[in-house]
Amino acid sequence: MLKPASLSLSAGECIADRGPSGAGKTLLLRAIADLDPNEGLVTLNGRDRSTIEGPEWRRLVGYLPAEPGWWANTVGEHFGEWTEALALVRHLGFPEETKAWPITRLSTGERLRLALIRALMVRPKVLLLDEPTAALDAASVAAVESLIATRIGAGLAVLWVTHDADQAKRVAHRLLMVEAGQVREEVSEWPAISP
Amino acid sequence: MASYIALNYWELAAASVFVFMNAGLSVIFSLRVHRSLLVAAIRMVVQLALVGLVLTTLFSVVSPVWTGLAALGMVLFAGREATQRQERRLSGWWSYGLGTGCMMMASVLVTVFALLTAVRPNPWYDPRYAIPLLGMILGNCMTGIALGLDTLTTSLVSRRASVEAQLMLGATRRDAAAPVMREALRSALMPTINSMAVTGVVSLPGMMTGQILGGVPPAEAVKYQILVMFLIAGGTGLGAVTAVLGGVYRLTDGRHRLRLDRLTAPKAS
Numbered sequence: 261m262l263k264p265a266s267l268s269l270s271a272g273e274c275i276a277d278r279g280p281s282g283a284g285k286t287l288l289l290r291a292i293a294d295l296d297p298n299e300g301l302v303t304l305n306g307r308d309r310s311t312i313e314g315p316e317w318r319r320l321v322g323y324l325p326a327e328p329g330w331w332a333n334t335v336g337e338h339f340g341e342w343t344e345a346l347a348l349v350r351h352l353g354f355p356e357e358t359k360a361w362p363i364t365r366l367s368t369g370e371r372l373r374l375a376l377i378r379a380l381m382v383r384p385k386v387l388l389l390d391e392p393t394a395a396l397d398a399a400s401v402a403a404v405e406s407l408i409a410t411r412i413g414a415g416l417a418v419l420w421v422t423h424d425a426d427q428a429k430r431v432a433h434r435l436l437m438v439e440a441g442q443v444r445e446e447v448s449e450w451p452a453i454s455p
Numbered sequence: 456m457a458s459y460i461a462l463n464y465w466e467l468a469a470a471s472v473f474v475f476m477n478a479g480l481s482v483i484f485s486l487r488v489h490r491s492l493l494v495a496a497i498r499m500v501v502q503l504a505l506v507g508l509v510l511t512t513l514f515s516v517v518s519p520v521w522t523g524l525a526a527l528g529m530v531l532f533a534g535r536e537a538t539q540r541q542e543r544r545l546s547g548w549w550s551y552g553l554g555t556g557c558m559m560m561a562s563v564l565v566t567v568f569a570l571l572t573a574v575r576p577n578p579w580y581d582p583r584y585a586i587p588l589l590g591m592i593l594g595n596c597m598t599g600i601a602l603g604l605d606t607l608t609t610s611l612v613s614r615r616a617s618v619e620a621q622l623m624l625g626a627t628r629r630d631a632a633a634p635v636m637r638e639a640l641r642s643a644l645m646p647t648i649n650s651m652a653v654t655g656v657v658s659l660p661g662m663m664t665g666q667i668l669g670g671v672p673p674a675e676a677v678k679y680q681i682l683v684m685f686l687i688a689g690g691t692g693l694g695a696v697t698a699v700l701g702g703v704y705r706l707t708d709g710r711h712r713l714r715l716d717r718l719t720a721p722k723a724s
Contacts, residue, residue: 294710295619314711319625329616331634375620382624 262287264300265443267436269386274408274418276432278425284441285421286326289388292419293323304385322384326391326421328375330363338378348377352403368395376404386417393427405431459670471496513582522582526589530559533593537601543608544719545705553701554600561694562593565686573682591662591683592690595647599691600698603643607702608718610635618713628707636703643695647688654684 262284269275277285291298294309294317302309309317332338336359339345349358352373366374376392389408393401408431412418419436422428428435435446474496481489513521534555544550566589570576576584611618614635621631654660655677662683666676708714 293623295622295712297708297712297714297716314709315622315625315627318623318711323623325616325619325623327616329614329618329620331614331617331621378624 261441262291262298263441263443267443267445269417269419271385271415271417272412273434274412274420274432275434275436276428277419277421277436277438278423278428278446279438283438284443285438286390287441288438288443289323289390289419289421292386293318293321293388295323319382320384321386321388322379322382323388324372324375324379324390324392326394328371328378330371333362335359335361335363335366335374338374339381345377345381348380348407349374351407352377353400369397369400372396373400373404376407380407380411384416386419387411389418389420391421391423394423401427459668510582510586513586517578517581519578519580522580522585525582525586526563529586529590529593530555530562533558533597537597537604540601541605541608543605543612543721545604545608545702546717546719549705549717550719553705554604554698557694557698557701558593558596558600560697561690562589562596565592565690565693569682569686587662588683588686592686595687596690596694598646599643599695602646603639603695603699604702606642607635607639607699608706610638611706611713612715612718615713615715622711622713626711628703628711628713631711631713632703632707636699639699639702640695643699644692647691651684651688654680660684 265288267275277288279285287296290296292302294302294314304312304317304320312320330338336342339359342359346356349356354370354374358374363371372392372395376389379387387408392408393404396404405427408416408418408420418431420428420431422431437444437446474492478489478492481487481492509525513525534551537554537558538544538551541550545553566585567579569588570579570585574584574588611632618631618635622628650658660680660683663676663680666679667673671679706714706717
């Protein structure tokens with residue numbers, strides 16, 4: 261159970277979300293994405309979430325879970341327009357033929373990167389990432405971090421769950437700690453980076 | 456109607472030898488089903504004997520109230536059976552209410568339609584026609600709804616990630632649940648479709664066989680059987696569609712979220 265929490269996230273800002281396993285980090289992201297019943301006031305650019313239909317809200321506030329789901333047989337079927345996704349696909353190290361790859365042959369790391377592209381294709385204002393690089397090699401981690409950094413530079417707001425303290429310092433402007441369902445901002449020993 | 460060959464109790468007892476034979480095989484091969492086999496056989500005899508008494512009384516009084524009460528009892532019992540056949544049930548009253556409500560709506564609608572347009576007994580609620588017709592439609596409707604709801608709930612649990620992946624990208628609950636819904640409806644309708652496809656070639660349905668044994672000319676018995684198969688297909692389809700749609704409605708909410716918290720824990724195996 262997540263305890264009452266208050267936080268704000270600006271456009272072009274990234275907050276790292278850290279804490280022990282089972283502390284409530286995923287619950288926090290799911291609550292913001294409105295995937296689980298939750299109470300409280302959530303606003304986006306001054307608009308109350310309750311005035312926005314669920315599907316529209318989730319197009320504005322994207323969520324990438326640690327184990328993304330797939331509903332069709334091949335990669336291409338999960339993307340509306342494959343040609344529009346090609347630039348991102350190549351940036352994250354996939355060939356154009358990835359479109360025809362069966363989902364069952366994808367590794368965990370490939371699934372995570374392709375799901376990230378899928379989430380970015382919707383062009384959300386806010387992106388909630390749940391350990392998006394946990395199963396990736398160093399080169400792929402760098403590619404994902406640079407892609408997200410570019411988007412943050414263009415105004416995307418990101419809440420990024422990570423267990424990697426170094427990654428948190430590389431990608432985030434602020435740090436949020438979640439422990440036993442309690443959310444608090446960590447200010448000590450955190451480099452002051454302006455968004 | 457032509458005369459039929461009446462059975463006496465000794466002849467029924469002789470046929471029961473095969474049940475005892477199966478029980479003996481269960482003991483020899485350590486199958487451990489002999490007890491449940493004998494209990495089921497005794498239950499069947501007692502239930503049918505009671506039904507025989509009830510039907511005899513019902514047929515003699517031809518009352519709309521008693522016919523309606525008998526139909527209600529059948530529907531309520533079928534609802535209980537459909538609920539018990541599900542691995543994961545909807546919580547609260549939805550568990551019993553959804554299946555039973557859909558079953559009642561579909562089977563009563565289809566039975567009344569057949570009574571008023573095809574069979575046309577006088578009076579239209581004559582229990583000699585209404586009760587057997589409802590029984591056959593209800594039995595198949597119950598199987599279809601139980602299969603449909605069971606497939607829906609187990610698939611939503613096992614494919615939660617794929618349904619939520621679509622919701623996260625802005626899909627509506629209807630679009631996100633559509634593949635699971637189609638699978639549930641296919642499961643619900645498949646027994647009826649298979650049954651229609653092989654009827655008359657692989658199997659002779661019980662009702663038609665019963666009529667022929669009772670002295671009805673085969674051509675007439677076939678007409679009744681075709682009518683019943685159409686009614687079963689219609690009732691099962693209608694019941695399953697409404698039950699599965701109701702299940703999707705209950706297992707999602709107005710914010711287009713998947714609500715698996717509205718399911719009970721799976722049955723202990």
